Amino acid sequence: MLTRWSSVIVTTVMLLGCNQNQQMEQEQRPSGPHPYSNYMYQYSVIDALLAGVYDGDLSTAELQKKGDFGIGTFNRVDGELIMDGGRIYQARSDGTIQEVSEAQQLPFAQAVYFQADTSFFISTEDLEYSGLQEHLLSEFSENQVLAARLTGHFKTVYYRAPQAAEKPYIPLAEYLEKHQAEFNIENTTGKAIGFYLPRYLDRVNVPGFHFHYLSDDKQTGGHILGFTSESLQVEIDQIPGIIVEPMASEAFHKADLQKNREEEVKQVEQGYN
Structure with missing residues (x-):
C-alpha cells in the first residue's frame, strides 16, 4: 500500500x-x-x-x-x-x-521544485501507458495535482514533436495534424517527466496525465503518446496547488478563450490515429 x-x-x-x-x-x-x-x-x-x-x-x-x-x-x-x-x-x-x-x-x-513524497517500483510483464495511469489513479485522488517521474527501461516509446510554426498561426489541433513528427523507438532507457491535473482545471491545463520522454543518453525524446515497459521506478510529488501567470500580450487578450476545446485537447494529447 x-x-x-x-x-x-x-x-x-x-x-x-x-x-x-x-x-x-x-x-x-x-x-x-x-x-x-x-x-x-x-x-x-x-x-x-x-x-x-x-x-x-x-x-x-x-x-x-x-x-x-x-x-x-x-x-x-x-x-x-x-x-x-x-x-x-x-x-x-x-x-x-x-x-x-x-x-x-x-x-x-x-x-x-520536485520533491517526491512517494516512490515505488512497479513491475509487470506488459506495463502499458494506460495501465500505469489506471494504477496511479487507484492510489491517489483524481482531485489532486501530481508531478510524476517514471525512470527505467522502456520496451517501446511512442512520442511526437511538432515542427516550428509560421505566421499566421492556426489553432493547435489543426496545425499538429500535418506538422508534427511521430517516433516509435524500442529498447530505450530514460525518464518520463510529467504531471496529472484534475478535470476541474480543464480550461487551464490538460486534464489527466501528460508526460514528455527524455532518453538517458539525451539523444531523443518528445511528448509521449504511449509506451510499454516491464519495470519502472515511479516518483510522485503531491502538489497542494498551482499558480497561473497569464500572458500580457495582445494575442493572448484577443484569443478566443470561451470556446469549448475538449475535443481539440484529445486530438493534441492522444494523437490522430
Missing part, C-alpha cells in the same frame, strides 16, 4: 494579475523560488495555446527560477520542452534533443 496523505487537499489556483495596457517587463518577474515553492507554477493557459497563441515572453532562464522539473513548449511550438534537475532540453521534430540557452522564450510551460 502506498503512503497517502490523511486529508484531502483542495487545489488552489492563483492568478498573477496583469494589466492589458502594459506588458510585464522581464525584470519585473520575481527572482528566486516563488513564495509558494511547493506549488506548481504555470505560464499561460492551455486554451490559449490551443487557440494559436504560440509566442510568449517567458524565458527559459525565468522558468528555471520557478522550479527544477517541468514540461512545456517553445515559441512557435518548436518542439517539446523537458526540464529535469533544473536543466532544460528541447525535443525537436527531427527526433533529436538539445540543451537550450537561457534566452529561448516560451508560450506555455509548467514547473515545480
Whole structure:
C-alpha cells in the first residue's frame, strides 16, 4: 500500500494579475523560488495555446527560477520542452534533443521544485501507458495535482514533436495534424517527466496525465503518446496547488478563450490515429 496523505487537499489556483495596457517587463518577474515553492507554477493557459497563441515572453532562464522539473513548449511550438534537475532540453521534430540557452522564450510551460513524497517500483510483464495511469489513479485522488517521474527501461516509446510554426498561426489541433513528427523507438532507457491535473482545471491545463520522454543518453525524446515497459521506478510529488501567470500580450487578450476545446485537447494529447 502506498503512503497517502490523511486529508484531502483542495487545489488552489492563483492568478498573477496583469494589466492589458502594459506588458510585464522581464525584470519585473520575481527572482528566486516563488513564495509558494511547493506549488506548481504555470505560464499561460492551455486554451490559449490551443487557440494559436504560440509566442510568449517567458524565458527559459525565468522558468528555471520557478522550479527544477517541468514540461512545456517553445515559441512557435518548436518542439517539446523537458526540464529535469533544473536543466532544460528541447525535443525537436527531427527526433533529436538539445540543451537550450537561457534566452529561448516560451508560450506555455509548467514547473515545480520536485520533491517526491512517494516512490515505488512497479513491475509487470506488459506495463502499458494506460495501465500505469489506471494504477496511479487507484492510489491517489483524481482531485489532486501530481508531478510524476517514471525512470527505467522502456520496451517501446511512442512520442511526437511538432515542427516550428509560421505566421499566421492556426489553432493547435489543426496545425499538429500535418506538422508534427511521430517516433516509435524500442529498447530505450530514460525518464518520463510529467504531471496529472484534475478535470476541474480543464480550461487551464490538460486534464489527466501528460508526460514528455527524455532518453538517458539525451539523444531523443518528445511528448509521449504511449509506451510499454516491464519495470519502472515511479516518483510522485503531491502538489497542494498551482499558480497561473497569464500572458500580457495582445494575442493572448484577443484569443478566443470561451470556446469549448475538449475535443481539440484529445486530438493534441492522444494523437490522430
